[in-house]
Amino acid sequence: MTDLASQTIEKPAATRETVIRVRDLFVAFGQSLVMRGLDLDVYRGEVLGFVGGSGQGKSVLMRTILGLVDKRSGLIELFGRDRDALTSAERRRVERRWGVLFQNGALFSSLTVRQNIQMPMRETGHISARLMDELAMLKLELVGLPASAADKFPAELSGGMIKRAALARALALDPELVFLDEPTSGLDPIGAAEFDELIATLQHTLGLTVFMVTHDLDSLYSICDRIAALAEGKVIAAGPMEEMLACEHPWLKAYFHGVRGSRLSGALDARKTNMRGRE
Amino acid sequence: MATDLDHTARLSSRREGETARFALGGEWVLADSAALEKDAAGMAAAARGAARAIVDLAQIVRLDTAGAWIIGRAMDELAHAGVSVSLEGARPEHVILLQETKFRPFEAPSRCRRLLVVDILADLGRSVVSAAxxxxxxxxxxxxxxxxxxxxxxxxxxxxxxxxxxxxxxxxxxxxxxxxxxxxxxxxxxxxxxxxxxxxxxxxxxxxxxxxxxxxxxxxxxxxxxxxxxxxxxxxxxxxxxxxxxxxxxxxxxxxxxxxxxxxxxxxxxxxxxxxxxxxxxxxxxxxxxxxxxxxxxxxxxxxxxxxxxxxxxxxxxxxxxxxxxxxxxxxxxxxxxxxxxxxxxxxxxxxxxxxxxxxxxxxxxxxxxxxxxxxxxxxx
Structure with missing residues (x-):
């Protein structure tokens, strides 16, 4: 199992730039080890779907990479630089290169949507007011929110709109790397599909690298270039969908070949044969 | 983050009779937005009297939504000045980005001004009602x-x-x-x-x-x-x-x-x-x-x-x-x-x-x- 995992990780490493590199990561809360020697690579320009059972620590890993949770040991490299070696100014500069969409949006409740989006821009301190207003409206439109949402407060928005507004805020500084924590949870299937499409479009146009924690099999099938699976504090497998489907790990088998998984993979196969037929 | 090194040829313009040529290069990203806005504002002045303007994007190293927006805005200004604008040398992903961020005016946030006295009276009334x-x-x-x-x-x-x-x-x-x-x-x-x-x-x-x-x-x-x-x-x-x-x-x-x-x-x-x-x-x-x-x-x-x-x-x-x-x-x-x-x-x-x-x-x-x-x-x- 570990052999397969390390193979799939190292194969493309030679050819592509690594944006996030995690090696031998240990994270613990008190006595309980959450991450036990975890290795992970995220390559530039890819959409990495990160899956794992509930309570396995997907969000913990994301928060550890972001620096919100302290690690016990191990290496975390961001944009090719060791996070521990960064000075606080460099760290801030790195933080401006990523955007984060938290699971519940984490919009500032005392600010309107427009002010929320402008918040990171304002902090850079050298963007003209006109451009900030225009960019905020543009981002709002990009994520598919009506202009009337701009002056609303988060408490007045629906769950789906909060997600979109939070994505707009995450994209405010045109980051190279975006972390999405369960972006499509709580959205209806149409909204979720639109969200997937939105992420795919943004990724193509902006050359975004996306680290996506998700349980949405549809998203995994439709927009993820690679998938990494977390279990027992390690990445048990990482690779494109085909490899994950071929993987023999019992949890992965249950995940992808369970009732919902096989329904989708069946649909995927059908679509493939269809396309081949058309060619 | 952008450094000050690659700013050299962000925008160069040349006039060929009726045609104004703008060659954009380097990084058109949010971090440099102040300078970019200034450059873009100069485009309209440089194209005065020209019938056509060609915007050449071939030398652009990086483009993000802010950069694309500023380019789009400048092109819109040129078009309003009666200059027909065309793009040249844009990479496919830049074309998509420029399309996504095509300039359109957004209405400014409405800040309606009312009479101060009316506001004070309304406030007073509201607090009396809310006290009751x-x-x-x-x-x-x-x-x-x-x-x-x-x-x-x-x-x-x-x-x-x-x-x-x-x-x-x-x-x-x-x-x-x-x-x-x-x-x-x-x-x-x-x-x-x-x-x-x-x-x-x-x-x-x-x-x-x-x-x-x-x-x-x-x-x-x-x-x-x-x-x-x-x-x-x-x-x-x-x-x-x-x-x-x-x-x-x-x-x-x-x-x-x-x-x-x-x-x-x-x-x-x-x-x-x-x-x-x-x-x-x-x-x-x-x-x-x-x-x-x-x-x-x-x-x-x-x-x-x-x-x-x-x-x-x-x-x-x-x-x-x-x-x-x-x-x-x-x-x-x-x-x-x-x-x-x-x-x-x-x-x-x-x-x-x-x-x-x-x-x-x-x-x-x-x-x-x-x-x-x-x-x-x-x-x-």
């Missing part, structure tokens, strides 16, 4: 509370005894030290001032009367209530408010439980039971503070202090103070619970309601104390 509504809903809430506590007291099984004891500990027992301390100090301060003022008439010993009556009738209960309004009233509002925000209150309601019965009754009852006890402690520590000061400043021995005190006060002096305590507690608890339940979704709203809870509770406590003073004066107690 507060009074109305306060009475309603009090009724709800009475029913809920009646129900839980009648049906022994439904009474939340554990919760009551828990809240009595946190509101009552845990505030003992601070209540004892501030009352000790206030008792001492009143005694000292009394001694200094009365000494001028050779009546320093009458400071004991002053302390006894002032502390027992008014200060002990008032200070304790104000302290509890700040300490426990705010805690109740914050707790109930965040439960409201996280839909915990709604969860109770859909289980068929009354939030007033489950959440409010134990807290308010705990306050009603704790505040008289705290007031007693407050009275005692204030009298003790007075004793110390009288001893040090006026040389009144503790035994003499006590006998002077006995002569000065009656049982009614003590009862008047204590009898007010449960009512103060009820007011604090009601205000705190109502404000907590009125909290809406945002963190800001929670903050506003906690502030309102403390301010209103203290105000109500003082007003109520005034009414009690009138009442006791009228019945000559």
């Amino acid at each position: 509504q507060d009074a109305y809903s306060g009475v309603g809430f009090l009724g709800e509370f009475v029913v809920a506590s009646g129900v839980s007291l009648m049906a022994a099984g439904r009474f939340r005894f554990t919760s009551l004891v828990y809240h009595m500990e946190s509101f009552g027992f845990r505030s003992l030290p601070i209540i004892a301390l501030i009352n000790l100090l206030v008792g001492a301060i009143v005694a000292q001032q009394g001694i200094f003022q009365l000494r001028r008439f050779g009546a320093g010993a009458y400071a004991v009367d002053l302390i006894g009556i002032l502390v027992l009738r008014e200060l002990g209960v008032l200070l304790t209530s104000i302290m509890i309004a700040g300490r426990s009233g705010s805690a109740i509002t914050a707790e109930l408010g965040s439960m409201k925000m996280r839909e915990e209150v709604d969860a109770l309601r859909v289980m068929g439980l009354s939030p007033v019965e489950v959440l409010v009754t134990p807290r308010v009852l705990a306050l009603v039971l704790s505040l008289p006890l705290l007031t007693f402690i407050a009275d005692m520590s204030a009298l003790f503070g007075g004793l110390l000061v009288c001893w040090v400043y006026e040389g009144i021995s503790p035994a003499a202090y006590l006998s002077l005190l006995q002569a000065a006060i009656g049982r009614n002096t003590f009862i008047v103070g204590l009898i007010k305590a449960p009512f103060m507690a009820l007011v604090i608890g009601m205000v705190a619970a109502m404000e907590g339940m009125a909290t809406r979704g945002s963190a800001e709203s929670l903050g506003r309601h906690v502030t309102a809870s403390v301010v209103k509770a203290i105000f109500m406590v003082i007003v109520l104390d005034g009414f009690f003073a009138i009442f006791f004066a009228a019945i000559k107690y």
Whole structure:
């Protein structure tokens, strides 16, 4: 199992730039080890779907990479630089290169949507007011929110709109790397599909690298270039969908070949044969 | 982050008769937006009089939405000036980006200006109405509370005894030290001032009367209530408010439980039971503070202090103070619970309601104390 995992990780490493590199990561809360020697690579320009059972620590890993949770040991490299070696100014500069969409949006409740989006821009301190207003409206439109949402407060928005507004805020500084924590949870299937499409479009146009924690099999099938699976504090497998489907790990088998998984993979196969037929 | 190195040829323009050529290069990203906006503004001036403009994007290294937006805006300005604009050398992903961010005017955030006087009057009207509504809903809430506590007291099984004891500990027992301390100090301060003022008439010993009556009738209960309004009233509002925000209150309601019965009754009852006890402690520590000061400043021995005190006060002096305590507690608890339940979704709203809870509770406590003073004066107690 570990052999397969390390193979799939190292194969493309030679050819592509690594944006996030995690090696031998240990994270613990008190006595309980959450991450036990975890290795992970995220390559530039890819959409990495990160899956794992509930309570396995997907969000913990994301928060550890972001620096919100302290690690016990191990290496975390961001944009090719060791996070521990960064000075606080460099760290801030790195933080401006990523955007984060938290699971519940984490919009500032005392600010309107427009002010929320402008918040990171304002902090850079050298963007003209006109451009900030225009960019905020543009981002709002990009994520598919009506202009009337701009002056609303988060408490007045629906769950789906909060997600979109939070994505707009995450994209405010045109980051190279975006972390999405369960972006499509709580959205209806149409909204979720639109969200997937939105992420795919943004990724193509902006050359975004996306680290996506998700349980949405549809998203995994439709927009993820690679998938990494977390279990027992390690990445048990990482690779494109085909490899994950071929993987023999019992949890992965249950995940992808369970009732919902096989329904989708069946649909995927059908679509493939269809396309081949058309060619 | 962009450095200052690659700014050299961000924009160069050339004129070929009727055609203006703009070659864009380097990084067109948000980090340089100030400089980019300035460059882009210059494009319209450079193209004046030209019939055609060609924007060449071949040399662009990086482009993000902000850069694309600025380019789009500049192109729109050129088009408005009657110049026909075309793109050249754009990479496919840049074309998509430029299309996504194609310039369109957004209406500026509407900031409607009204007459200041009208605003002030409207505000005044609104606060009068909301004060009336507060009074109305306060009475309603009090009724709800009475029913809920009646129900839980009648049906022994439904009474939340554990919760009551828990809240009595946190509101009552845990505030003992601070209540004892501030009352000790206030008792001492009143005694000292009394001694200094009365000494001028050779009546320093009458400071004991002053302390006894002032502390027992008014200060002990008032200070304790104000302290509890700040300490426990705010805690109740914050707790109930965040439960409201996280839909915990709604969860109770859909289980068929009354939030007033489950959440409010134990807290308010705990306050009603704790505040008289705290007031007693407050009275005692204030009298003790007075004793110390009288001893040090006026040389009144503790035994003499006590006998002077006995002569000065009656049982009614003590009862008047204590009898007010449960009512103060009820007011604090009601205000705190109502404000907590009125909290809406945002963190800001929670903050506003906690502030309102403390301010209103203290105000109500003082007003109520005034009414009690009138009442006791009228019945000559």
